[in-house]
Amino acid sequence: MQYKKEILVGAGVLVVLTACVAGYFLVTQKNIEEVPIVPIAEEAVLSEVVGTSVQGRDITAYHYGTGDTNLLFVGGIHGGYEWNSVLLAYRFMDYLEANPDAIPDSLRITIVPSANPDGIYKVIQKEGRFGAIDVPNTDQSIGRFNANGVDLNRNFACKWKSTSMWRGKTVSAGTGAFSEPEAVAIRTVVEDTNPIAVVFWHSQSNAVYASECENGILPATRTLMTTYASAAGYPAVDTFDAYEITGDAEGWLASIGIPAITVELKTHESIEWERNLRALQALFAQYK
Ligand SMILES: [Zn+2]
Known part of the structure; x- marks a missing residue:
């Protein structure tokens, strides 16, 4: 009997030990499963809210690639009035998500697709869809301004004045440089990323413009303009001289030594993807 008892005790110990080992592996396995698995392609894409519009809409920056040069x-x-510049940005984002290898290792691409979301909303509200094709030409300013009625591309700290011009009309430039949250959002993303070059998409002048503030066009700005314009086949224009512009974002960037250009699409409806893709690839080659 004593012998049988020892076998039973031994078996009991074995059962307890087995349960402990099994439990250990189950717990360990659970821990392994709890670690999120992030696909490599998604790991390089981050988005962050860099500001909020007057009406409370997020202004988001999207980052692609992991290089040190931004x-x-x-x-x-200019919001809904230039909605195709937003659409081009989203097309570029789709391209980068589908082609992560197109980004050189040394580069990080940051895109703010919609810098004036309240202006975009005005067009959606009016049209009931994303598109301003039916907006009559007599009312092309719909959504150009932010919800405070300010032309955001007159609200930056370069020769700022309280009023400025747009096609011969007087427009509000805010109560001071960077009085508007949308302009602050752009300043935030510039300060956070310290870009080597900045491209603003607009429509519809069919040209690439250099920028300057008080000290003329930076040599690096001229290189940026020439690279983009020649790859895309847009005319390169040193100075926008149809009327005086004050407080523009590109001029502010020039004042802090960052090259910036304005790319004006040919119409208010097209994104001219193939030619802009050639320009983007040229910029990747230029700055990698
Ligand atoms: Zn514009």
Whole structure:
């Protein structure tokens, strides 16, 4: 009997030990399963809210690639009136998500697709869809300004004045440089990423413009303009001289030594993807 008892005790110990080992592996396995698995392609894409519009809409920056040299692209600063500049930015984002290998290792691409979301909303509200094709030409300013009625591309700290010009009309430039939250959002993303070059998409002048503030066009700005314009086949223009512009974002960037250009699409409806893709690839080659 004593012998049988020892076998039973031994078996009991074995059962307890087995349960402990099994439990250990189950717990360990659970821990392994709890570690999130992030696909490599997604790991390189981050988005962050860099500001909030007057009406409370997020202004978001999207980052692609992991290099140390930043290129910044901004669409939609003139809102719904130039909705195609937002659409081009989203097309570029789709391209980078589908082609992560297109980004050189040394580069990080940051895109703010919609810098004036309240202006975009005005067009959606009016049209009931994303598109301003039916907006009559007599009312092309719909959504150009932010919800305070300020032309955001007159609200930056370069020769700022309280009023400025747009096609011969007087427009509000805010109560001071960077009085508007949308302009502050762009300043934030510039300060956070310290870009080597900045491209603003607009429409519809069919040209690439250099920028300057008080000290003429930076040599690096001229290089940026020439690279983009020649790859895309847009005319390169040193100075926008149809009327005086004050407080523009590109001029502010020039004042702090960052090259910036304005790319004006040919119409208010097209994104001219193939030619802009050639320009983007040229910029990647230029700055990698
Ligand atoms: Zn514009």
